[in-house]
Amino acid sequence: MVCLGNICRSPLAEGILRSKAEKQNLPVEIDSAGTSNYHTGQHPDNRTIQNALQHDVDVSKLKARQFSVHDFDAFDHIFVMDSSNYNDVVALARNEKDKQKVEMILNRVYPDSNMSVPDPYFGGEQGFENVFILLDKACEVIAGSMGNTIN
Numbered sequence: 163m164v165c166l167g168n169i170c171r172s173p174l175a176e177g178i179l180r181s182k183a184e185k186q187n188l189p190v191e192i193d194s195a196g197t198s199n200y201h202t203g204q205h206p207d208n209r210t211i212q213n214a215l216q217h218d219v220d221v222s223k224l225k226a227r228q229f230s231v232h233d234f235d236a237f238d239h240i241f242v243m244d245s246s247n248y249n250d251v252v253a254l255a256r257n258e259k260d261k262q263k264v265e266m267i268l269n270r271v272y273p274d275s276n277m278s279v280p281d282p283y284f285g286g287e288q289g290f291e292n293v294f295i296l297l298d299k300a301c302e303v304i305a306g307s308m309g310n311t312i313n
């Protein structure tokens with residue numbers, strides 16, 4: 163799961179998908195990263211932590227890191243939150259196989275729409291709840307597809 167800062171959207175996506183995967187006993191590794199290093203080493207934004215807790219998802223222990231080219235080797239799927247993340251991650255792809263791993267996460271809910279998960283960082287509480295609702299829908303679809311085929 164990849165966003166810009168790795169303190170709002172992508173750690174939440176990581177927490178939501180992990181919670182769904184655990185409920186289904188899926189043997190998958192889930193992680194998140196930011197395209198920037200602005201917040202490396204920091205826990206998620208407090209507003210993300212609090213919003214997630216209201217939905218029984220705990221992301222308080224996660225720590226931000228920057229996306230690296232090695233993530234193309236470590237992971238089968240790379241879900242990005244917005245089109246700018248998409249461009250930044252694809253720019254690091256070494257070949258077509260790397261590039262094919264990168265998907266706009268909301269395309270799993272709204273195929274081919276290339277919709278972005280809005281960045282809630284500079285907005286109010288409602289933005290965080292809106293992000294939760296969008297990511298919960300997307301992760302439900304992703305967890306379902308993992309259950310069928312582990313891909």
Ligand code: 4NP
Pocket residue numbers: 165166167168169170171172200281282283
């Ligand atoms: P995120 O949100 O990409 O969802 O983690 C942001 C966090 C920090 C900044 C921008 C977006 N920032 O500019 O510091």
